[in-house]
Amino acid sequence: xxxxxxxxxxxxxxxxxxxxxxxxxxxxxxxxxxxxxxxxxxxxxxxxxxxxxxxxxxxxxxxxxxxxxxxxxxxxxxxxxxxxxxxxxxxxxxxxxxxxxxxxxxxxxxxxxxxxxxxxxxxxxxxxxxxxxxxxxxxxxxxxxxxxxxxxxxxxxxxxxxxxxxxxxxxxxxxxxxxxxxxxxxxxxxxxxxxxxxxxxxxxxxxxxxxxxxxxxxxxxxxxxxxxxxxxxx
Amino acid sequence: xxxxxxxxxxxxxxxxxxxxxxxxxxxxxxxxxxxxxxxxxxxxxxxxxxxxxxxxxxxxxxxxxxxxxxxxxxxxxxxxxxxxxxxxxxxx
Numbered sequence: 300x301x302x303x304x305x306x307x308x309x310x311x312x313x314x315x316x317x318x319x320x321x322x323x324x325x326x327x328x329x330x331x332x333x334x335x336x337x338x339x340x341x342x343x344x345x346x347x348x349x350x351x352x353x354x355x356x357x358x359x360x361x362x363x364x365x366x367x368x369x370x371x372x373x374x375x376x377x378x379x380x381x382x383x384x385x386x387x388x389x390x391x392x393x394x395x396x397x398x399x400x401x402x403x404x405x406x407x408x409x410x411x412x413x414x415x416x417x418x419x420x421x422x423x424x425x426x427x428x429x430x431x432x433x434x435x436x437x438x439x440x441x442x443x444x445x446x447x448x449x450x451x452x453x454x455x456x457x458x459x460x461x462x463x464x465x466x467x468x469x470x471x472x473x474x475x476x477x478x479x480x481x482x483x484x485x486x487x488x489x490x491x492x493x494x495x496x497x498x499x500x501x502x503x504x505x506x507x508x509x510x511x512x513x514x515x516x517x518x519x520x521x522x523x524x525x526x527x528x529x530x531x532x533x
Numbered sequence: 534x535x536x537x538x539x540x541x542x543x544x545x546x547x548x549x550x551x552x553x554x555x556x557x558x559x560x561x562x563x564x565x566x567x568x569x570x571x572x573x574x575x576x577x578x579x580x581x582x583x584x585x586x587x588x589x590x591x592x593x594x595x596x597x598x599x600x601x602x603x604x605x606x607x608x609x610x611x612x613x614x615x616x617x618x619x620x621x622x623x624x625x
């Protein structure tokens with residue numbers, strides 16, 4: 300039976316697509332609103348056409364004084380429409396800024412959601428190694444920001460494994476032993492390599508657990524380094 | 534004297550026959566200017582339709598756009614019309 304698998308990268312792709320579609324939708328809506336705003340605001344001639352209409356519709360408006368008053372009315376309307384044009388500019392700039400802020404807020408919100416999801420993943424997976432620094436001179440390995448002191452042999456094993464990882468290789472026990480001992484792999488024992496790995500695990504695992512989980516407070520005792528709310532007994 | 538009256542009457546009637554007066558409203562854009570005027574037209578153009586065309590054609594070279602035709606008649610314009618038209622009385 301085929302099982303439907305949804306991988307993390309796939310869901311991330313979908314999320315990215317949703318975000319892109321949402322953002323472009325918002326931008327489109329804002330652009331439409333802006334165009335509508337600019338389109339529907341009365342233009343400079345609106346007042347003139349209104350005055351002209353009044354003049355045409357009233358046959359009795361023929362004396363000099365009445366015509367002069369109508370002209371003045373049109374002029375004041377035009378002056379007002381100039382002010383309106385500047386208002387329109389101001390409104391438009393404000394709208395652009397508001398839109399930019401809105402988009403930024405949305406982007407940050409989605410970023411926050413993504414980060415949150417990643418945090419949950421990290422918390423669930425225990426330790427996530429984001430940096431590993433091996434100092435062969437001091438027999439020291441620094442994982443993230445935790446320092447672990449290892450033996451010479453363990454550092455050797457770790458270094459060989461790290462080099463193999465960087466090359467994308469996988470080592471068998473015999474190959475591991477061959478690299479460390481400097482002999483051909485055919486002459487090496489599989490169990491010798493396995494023993495080296497076991498020692499490395501024991502040493503590093505012990506130190507890691509004491510740093511992360513079972514802490515030793517000097518002269519006071521031992522304590523679990525976890526939140527007490529997360530403990531459950533069944 | 535009789536002749537004189539007759540000649541005068543003929544003259545008056547001939548003037549009345551020969552001319553048609555149309556009062557109209559026109560505008561000019563940017564800035565909006567309005568005007569009321571009276572124009573004399575040949576009497577074959579004394580119908581509203583013909584007068585409208587003639588008025589529009591005559592006003593256009595001076596930058597005026599005809600808005601509407603108010604009256605068209607063979608009668609001599611009234612003093613009120615003349616006063617209201619002012620400088621636009623028979624100007625174009």
